[in-house]
Amino acid sequence: MKIALLGYGKMGKTIEQIALQRGHTIVIKAKNNNYTITEADIAIDFSTPSAAYNNISNCIENNVPVISGTTGWLEDYDKTVALCQEKKGAFIYASNFSLGVNVFFELNSYLAKMMNTLKDYKVSMEEIHHTQKLDAPSGTAITLANDIIKEHTSYNSWSLEQEKEKALPITAKRTEDVPGTHSITYKSDVDTIDITHTAHNRQGFALGAVIAAEWLYGKTGVFTMKDVLNIS
Ligand SMILES: NC(=O)c1ccc[n+]([C@@H]2O[C@H](COP(=O)([O-])OP(=O)(O)OC[C@H]3O[C@@H](n4cnc5c(N)ncnc54)[C@H](O)[C@@H]3O)[C@@H](O)[C@H]2O)c1
Ligand SMILES: O=C(O)C1=N[C@H](C(=O)O)CCC1
Numbered sequence: 001m002k003i004a005l006l007g008y009g010k011m012g013k014t015i016e017q018i019a020l021q022r023g024h025t026i027v028i029k030a031k032n033n034n035y036t037i038t039e040a041d042i043a044i045d046f047s048t049p050s051a052a053y054n055n056i057s058n059c060i061e062n063n064v065p066v067i068s069g070t071t072g073w074l075e076d077y078d079k080t081v082a083l084c085q086e087k088k089g090a091f092i093y094a095s096n097f098s099l100g101v102n103v104f105f106e107l108n109s110y111l112a113k114m115m116n117t118l119k120d121y122k123v124s125m126e127e128i129h130h131t132q133k134l135d136a137p138s139g140t141a142i143t144l145a146n147d148i149i150k151e152h153t154s155y156n157s158w159s160l161e162q163e164k165e166k167a168l169p170i171t172a173k174r175t176e177d178v179p180g181t182h183s184i185t186y187k188s189d190v191d192t193i194d195i196t197h198t199a200h201n202r203q204g205f206a207l208g209a210v211i212a213a214e215w216l217y218g219k220t221g222v223f224t225m226k227d228v229l230n231i232s
Helices: 010-021 052-061 074-087 099-115 139-151 203-216 225-229
Strands: 002-006 025-030 042-045 066-068 090-093 122-129 157-159 167-174 181-187 192-198 221-223
Touching: 002 010, 002 052, 010 025, 010 042, 010 203, 042 052, 042 203, 052 066, 052 074, 052 090, 066 203, 074 090, 074 221, 090 203, 090 225, 099 139, 099 181, 099 192, 099 203, 099 225, 122 139, 139 157, 139 167, 139 181, 203 225
Parallel strands: 002 025, 002 042, 042 066, 066 090, 090 221, 122 167, 157 167
Antiparallel strands: 122 181, 181 192
C-alpha cells in the first residue's frame, strides 16, 4: 500500500520502518498540515491532540481510509464517527495499537468483573510515560478506566485526584524515555492484586498500527482493534 504518515515523529518514524519491512511504500511524511492526501492509499495518523481531528476528517473527506493512534483528541470522536458514516469512509482509532495491550484490555475487563463482588478492594491505576508526552492521563489509561467503570459498580468516573467520591484514581508519572507502562491495583487490608503491561519500546504500537491499516484497506466503516484482532 502507499501509506501517508500524518505525524513523522517518534511513532511515525517507527511505523515507517515496520511498513517498509512489510513491503509498503511511504508517500507522505507530514510534520504539519501541508500535504496532499490523495497521493495515498491509506493514512496513519500519529500526530498531536490539536492536529488529529483535522488530519482524520481530511482523509475521510477525500475517501482515504485512516488509522489514528493520536491520543488526547477524543472530544471530537463522535463527530468523526458521524462524518465517516455520512461519507461511507473507513476509520479505526485505538488508544493503544500494541497486540499485548489489546490482550491486557481484555484481562482488565475480566478482572474488573470478578472484583465487582469483592467491595473490600479499592481500585487504582498508574501510568508512566516519557517526558515529551502532551496528554495526561494517557489514552490507554482512559480506555482501561472506562472498561473498569463498565464492569465495577463502585466507580462511575475516573480522576487524576486521589480521593474523589466514586472516581477511579489515576496517577500519571512522566519519566525520561519510558515508552509506556500501565498498572492496575486492587488493594484490601489483607492483600493486593496488581496487573501491569510494560512496553519495552515503540515497535509493538507501530506493528499493531500497520496490521490495522492492512486490515482496514478495502473496507468501509468505523472499527476498533477488537475487530482487527478478533479477540474476546
Ligand atoms: N495508539 C498508540 O498505540 C500510540 C502509541 C504511541 C503514541 N501514541 C500517540 O501518538 C501521538 C504521537 O506520538 P509521538 O510520540 O510520535 O509524538 P511526536 O511528538 O514524536 O510526533 C508528533 C509529530 O506530529 C507532527 N505534527 C504536528 N502537527 C501536525 C499536523 N497538523 N499534521 C501532521 N503532523 C503533525 C509533529 O511535527 C511531530 O512530527 C501522541 O498523541 C501519542 O500519545 C499512540
Ligand atoms: O508515547 C505515547 O504518547 C503513548 N501514547 C499512548 C497513550 O496515550 O496511551 C500509548 C502509549 C504511548
